[in-house]
Amino acid sequence: MVTESRSLSLEGFTFDETWEEKRERAKRIVEILMEVHPREKLLIGDPYRTLIHCIISQRMRDEVTYKVWEELFRKYGDIETTAATPIEEMQEFLRKQGVGLWKTKGEWIVRASQMLLEKYNGKVPEDINELMKLPGIGRKCANIVLAYGFGKQAIPVDTHVNRISKRLGLAPPRVAPEKVEEYLAGLIPEDKWIYVNHAMVDHGRSICRPIKPKCDECQLRELCPYAKGLITDGDIKGENRSRWAERAF
Numbered sequence: 713m714v715t716e717s718r719s720l721s722l723e724g725f726t727f728d729e730t731w732e733e734k735r736e737r738a739k740r741i742v743e744i745l746m747e748v749h750p751r752e753k754l755l756i757g758d759p760y761r762t763l764i765h766c767i768i769s770q771r772m773r774d775e776v777t778y779k780v781w782e783e784l785f786r787k788y789g790d791i792e793t794t795a796a797t798p799i800e801e802m803q804e805f806l807r808k809q810g811v812g813l814w815k816t817k818g819e820w821i822v823r824a825s826q827m828l829l830e831k832y833n834g835k836v837p838e839d840i841n842e843l844m845k846l847p848g849i850g851r852k853c854a855n856i857v858l859a860y861g862f863g864k865q866a867i868p869v870d871t872h873v874n875r876i877s878k879r880l881g882l883a884p885p886r887v888a889p890e891k892v893e894e895y896l897a898g899l900i901p902e903d904k905w906i907y908v909n910h911a912m913v914d915h916g917r918s919i920c921r922p923i924k925p926k927c928d929e930c931q932l933r934e935l936c937p938y939a940k941g942l943i944t945d946g947d948i949k950g951e952n953r954s955r956w957a958e959r960a961f
């Protein structure tokens with residue numbers, strides 16, 4: 713049966729559920745994830761620092777990102793100093809710290825800081841569309857700033873959230889991250905959105921790993937179409953075209 717919510721189709725990944733049943737299952741999944749991966753306090757920090765962290769973190773390991781991020785704020789301190797730093801100097805700083813894409817990121821960091829000062833009075837905007845106007849800030853980073861910088865209900869879809877949502881049948885297997893966000897927002901109660909990213913990231917690192925997920929150890933296995941063989945990584949990567957190619961998500 714095909715039902716719709718917020719114009720999102722369940723066709724092709726119903727797993728014999730109505731939208732309401734899928735919503736119930738999604739709620740239960742998030743509750744279990746919150747129990748399994750609790751975090752005493754969600755990281756509600758400084759929006760500007762969160763934004764700079766997100767720029768540095770793109771295609772970088774967490775440990776390296778954190779080290780560079782700390783060093784950047786030790787050296788440049790605040791938004792005014794960063795905005796006044798020559799782009800070449802920032803690029804050189806990042807290069808010496810071993811940051812990939814140092815040229816692009818160096819320019820983004822300085823230009824985003826300048827734009828915040830010039831257009832937003834030095835304050836990071838709380839609006840996703842305004843955030844996405846800043847250099848280097850795509851939808852994922854904008855949602856990270858909202859969730860972790862401002863503590864607002866938002867669902868940043870990174871590689872872990874994308875993969876796990878599809879394995880769990882909470883989004884169709886072949887949609888882009890922006891669409892995954894829409895499905896999750898339609899299925900998960902809004903007061904739980906802020907937990908989704910950190911819980912799925914923890915789950916993706918420890919249990920639902922990209923290769924060989926530990927389904928036997930996973931507390932979600934009874935709720936998971938992947939564990940039941942109803943969906944595969946091949947479906948998500950687009951290798952099983954005969955099963956999914958004709959579906960329009």
Ligand code: SF4
Nearest residue numbers: 920927930933936938
């Ligand atoms: S049962 Fe397996 S695929 Fe499903 S969420 Fe758990 S580890 Fe991931």
